[in-house]
Amino acid sequence: MEQTVAKGSGFLKVTGILMIIGGAIALIMAIIAILGIAALAYISDGMISSGLLYAAGILSLVSAVAELVAGIIGVKNCKRTEKANTCIAWGIIVAVLSVAGCILTAVGGSSFPVFSLILGLVLPALFIIGAVKNKNA
Secondary structure (H helix, E strand, C coil): CCCCCCCCHHHHHHHHHHHHHHHHHHHHHHHHHHHHHHHHHHHHCCCCCCHHHHHHHHHHHHHHHHHHHHHHHHHHCCCCHHHHHHHHHHHHHHHHHHHHHHHHHHHCCCCCCHHHHHHHHHHHHHHHHHHHHHHHC
């Protein structure tokens, strides 16, 4: 018996693998950042308000975990069209967290990072496109 493969399955699998790699790297970097923030807060002896820094570190950690989970779900379900909505939802979560990170950067006093926003939305957008193609197959 021949199994039909959805049009978006390869696309979803590739973007899922890229999200797993990116999420794993981001997870390691977020942990290092949080440890660095803790060290900075300890060394500064209360001279630096670290609340916004901790919020950024925690948002980075949550974003990294979401990207890793989305990638795993995408790879695991790339050939299952009935799971396409789950993949779409996870892609949207990753995109929203990317936007939230850029907003937090702007709130922290920097200019709004348009280039980072574009880069942060490319992979989730491609992931969502793959999931939609999978759903429509």
